[in-house]
Amino acid sequence: MNIYGASGHGKVVFDILSSRNIQVDSVFDDNTEIEEFLGFKVTHEPNEHQLKAPSILAIGNNTIRKQVARRFTGLIAEAVSHSSAILSKEIELGDGSVVMPGAIINAGSKIGKHCIINSGAVVEHDVRLENFVHIAPNAVLTGNVSVGEGTQVGTGASIIPGIKIGKWAAIGAGTVIIEDIPDFAVVVGNPGKIIKYLNE
Numbered sequence: 001m002n003i004y005g006a007s008g009h010g011k012v013v014f015d016i017l018s019s020r021n022i023q024v025d026s027v028f029d030d031n032t033e034i035e036e037f038l039g040f041k042v043t044h045e046p047n048e049h050q051l052k053a054p055s056i057l058a059i060g061n062n063t064i065r066k067q068v069a070r071r072f073t074g075l076i077a078e079a080v081s082h083s084s085a086i087l088s089k090e091i092e093l094g095d096g097s098v099v100m101p102g103a104i105i106n107a108g109s110k111i112g113k114h115c116i117i118n119s120g121a122v123v124e125h126d127v128r129l130e131n132f133v134h135i136a137p138n139a140v141l142t143g144n145v146s147v148g149e150g151t152q153v154g155t156g157a158s159i160i161p162g163i164k165i166g167k168w169a170a171i172g173a174g175t176v177i178i179e180d181i182p183d184f185a186v187v188v189g190n191p192g193k194i195i196k197y198l199n200e
């Protein structure tokens, strides 16, 4: 399997693969100044042979991850999860998604493509995450929450049951969400309040 993204996030993806005894074939990065990553020579222009192995786009920024996904011509790997993550058998995990150490995803949840469920995050039952969502470390999404494409839920945030969060929103670290959140909103505090909107 290939890792696209020689970054801090890429290091955690590397650990996920190690925990499952999945061999890393190549590491890619667009930044030509990065030459080495965890003992691998970094490839800046992957060749056809390298692109035959499935790849994880290990890019933490949701917008950039989507841009790279749009132009990437290789195969996207099936979702991968760290061996310490607890995943119900009754979930769907989209291709390219990653589940970090200690995360929990409970029954009935559907996770889109290229999502990040970060360390220790809790995704409760019947949650829906669209593509390119990032649930940061220790955030808690309770039952029946839904999150639109590209939204980041910050570290330690809590979302009460049944809440709908729009697309490309940013939920601040430690925020407590008790009402639905529109697209592109930046929300902080307890209870969470919208402080601004991101550009489309």
Ligand SMILES: CC(=O)SCCNC(=O)CCNC(=O)[C@H](O)C(C)(C)COP(=O)(O)OP(=O)(O)OC[C@H]1O[C@@H](n2cnc3c(N)ncnc32)[C@H](O)[C@@H]1OP(=O)(O)O
Residues within 6 Å of the ligand: 118, 136, 137, 153, 154, 155, 170, 171, 172, 173, 174, 175, 186, 187, 188, 189, 195
């Ligand atoms: C493995 C990993 O590392 S995963 C990384 C996970 N990342 C995170 O969890 C980061 C989450 N991001 C945040 O919390 C950010 O602060 C954001 C997205 C909410 C806002 O970021 P910015 O748009 O840069 O806002 P900025 O820093 O200018 O703050 C705007 C105001 O909101 C306040 N604010 C920002 N974040 C928070 C927060 N989490 N809780 C409460 N208030 C906050 C600021 O104090 C500031 O208030 P002021 O106008 O009264 O001075």
